[in-house]
Amino acid sequence: MSEIISDRYNPQEVEGRIYNWWEESGYFKAQDRSTKPPYSIILPPPNVTGFLHMGHALDHTIQDVLIRWKRMSGFNAMWLPGTDHAGIATQTVVERELKKTGETRVGLGREKFLEKVWDWKKLYGDRIYRQMRRMGDSCDWDRAVFTLDEGVSKSVRKVFVSLYKKGWIYRGQRLVNWSGPLETAISDLEVEHKSIKGSMFHIKYPLENGAGFLIVATTRPETLLGDVAVAVHPEDPRYMALIGQRVKLPLTERTIPIIADTYVDKEFGSGVVKITPAHDFNDYKVGKRHNLPMISVLDRQCRLNENAGASYKGLSVNEGRKKVLEDLRALDLLEKEEPHVHSVGHCSRSGAVVEPFLSEQWFVKTEHLATPAKRVVESGTIRFEPESWTKTYLHWMNIIEDWCISRQLWWGHRIPAWYCKDCDHTTVSETEPSYCEKCQSKSLEQDEDVLDTWFSSALWPFSTMGWPEETETLKTFYPTNVLVTGHDIIFFWVARMIMMGLEFKRDVPFRQIIIHGLVRDSQGRKMSKSLNNSIDPVEMIEKYGADALRFTLMALTASGRDLKFSEQRLEGYRNFMNKIWNATRFSLQNLQGFEVPAAGVKALPLKGHLSLYDQWIIAKTGEVEKIVRESLENNRFSDAANAIYHFVWHEFCDWYIEFIKPIMSEGKPEEKKATQLVLAQTLNRVMRLLHPFAPFITEELYQKLPIKGKACITDDYPTDDNDREWLNLSHAQAAFEIDLVKETISAIRNIRGENRIKPGEKITVRLAPQDEAAQKILGSNRTAIEVLGRIGDLSIGNEGNLSKCALAPVNVGSSKLKVIVPLEGLVDIEEEIKRVEKTIEKLKKDVLGLNGRLNNENFIKNAAEDVVEADKATLQQAKSQLAALEEAILRLKS
């Protein structure tokens, strides 16, 4: 027989070719105007110079499955790709690169440095898109957007100006989180709190009047240099009398007041707190309340500055701490040091300790933006999947603080604010102003800072669609249908998109949020550089194929849960792809010369010729299609994937193909023709059903099928109700009849397996049907039973002589039969006795349990009628099987 396709699926040979063909054919494109209903997803934009990791692979596969499914289901499906300039990340990477050539950012200056970053972006900006193509992502590439594109930048400025005019963006000197190594402010969200084992230092602050001293407990002795007061609780009897007096601030020439504030906890430490408003958020509030000065003792790199005094200036925080402690000890002002565990903020980017730092920054006032953003989630206009994230989201929205949006970086959207050198007025404008709007001076200087990357991300759902123009794209695709992302950016991104969407589009940005878990390694650890346990998706694609990778991710992703990825699993699903390949290979071999009847697939007068197997597989196809439809509708991707896996492997391959082999080789022509049609049509449906999960192999095989459309990617998605005519070719009885045949074959195989009868050995089997239905079914499936049971001599009729025979009772519904295999001379009878005894034990346990329940009056009284009936039937069945087996064992022993 000529080779139709190879006996191995080779993804390398297929994937690139198929992807290019799809892309060239325009199959990924959505229309701005269409009669089809719209369906849209915006891709969470990855870092423009980043590379694809497993997290993306999962995130993208979910989206691509949804997009492909909807596209095939008749939607105008649009998946909008984009990349993010990723301010801090990209700037840091480029700075690190520069270092290799001895250059520095500051040395180059703003303009030259930005040129370097753009060069870097040109070099790597397409890498992630190329990798996404390897995954099979069916994005509408013509719509790809970068956050620094002119259109998006325009949206950013428009939003900034609009919020500024409303008073919802403001500038001011505030205490912010500051990253020393990065020399920029960061938002609250970019601070990671870690539990640190440190020390609590008890320091003596001498009273100015010389009458002893106060003991102050602190974890940060170096900030003492910036103290402006010490505080006690107003009702603390120990210190009440001292309120209003002053203490000498150690190591300085200053004296500072003793103030009273209820912020102080009498029970904690010594009950006396040093107040350092420029270096602690609580102290900052106390300082404001008491109108205290604010003395910053750190510079932008978090080194002690001139305010700290000449002997400390230039020291790092840690060096400063050491020296302050030494000096205090020398003066006998350090009472004691005790171990103390406290949490310390770290910069999520640089890992450095974050310092509260007093500086001029821009903020978004979140109060009025948060209220409607809460409401849309409370009302269910936007739904989280899994739903439990709702609470997390709402909790954060309730305690939300103003958002620091300025960054002391160069890579990003520069803040559209200009300061007048003459009158100091701030002009905020979408386009560069030529003069000060207050004094008309032309001496203007733009703010040096850029916006937090997440500011532009917050506008993504509409800025990418041409806003502020009322474009056709916006009209058609906003709001988007679903957002797919990880839980790590619910606050950073999701919440802010909802706020901005509601403010500027007066509508939610998406209706549903699918939150997926993290891809971990096989031991459940986070994939990280330091552990060196990261798995590169592209490498996996090269080794196992994109379909296998996608299918693995889908099969493992239970709603919202982290998933443990292992190459072993991937290998398993690679094998599944190969299984499909070979099932098709077999089919194509048996479909040679087959032609689709002129009357078409459905019009064929098949009914009379369809075998039981054909009807059964048609019914099973309908069943799996129903499960897949329901699973996808409910975002249960693993359910969908597993249902297809089970159907293809354990129903289509294990049984259907095996059943039809005899028909294909020696069936009557009309019977064979009918089966060929069912085989071809079933394969066609399987390819379509599987396509969103494994797009490459399904498209490749689909193109080889005798029944096919133009492209699998654009063909209809098969469901249990969009092709009733086909599915109705099966009759309800088929499932029951096949079950009886399957059970019979399994019973024969069980006897063979347990008794170690060689697979090559053809045995003698007698089937004794106990009712007419069984008799009929067995008779018409004789060949299948002979072939699959590897039987040399099969008789259907009476029990005959049971001596030295294996016996297995089979019950399906109300039909019964006995499987009898004479064993004499074939095997050791003792083995068979063991096998039967094992079954008897099991049956006895069942009978005991069922009897117990059915003898319970309360059960009979309270349980639903059908439950009681079902139990009774099961009991009857078990009892009759038990009787048969007990008899059988006597015969074996005799």
Place this chain on the structure above:
RNA sequence: GGUCUGUUGGCGCAGUUGGUAGCGCGUUCCCUUGACAUGGGAGAGGUCACAAGUUCGAGUCUUGUACAGACCACCA
């Protein structure tokens, strides 16, 4: 301190109106049987973390406990 997850055979997980536990991988035995050894057939393996409660009946509902993980807040 608060919130949210999770705890089911060796491993990873299903189990959606409460009715005597399923799947995949692994494992054991047999087999190169004309699609596929990336394969086929047959097995073994679980008192569903623990306790109490509701119920005729609980993996499934309620409460509590333990352990694991995540997040938020605070910690002078």
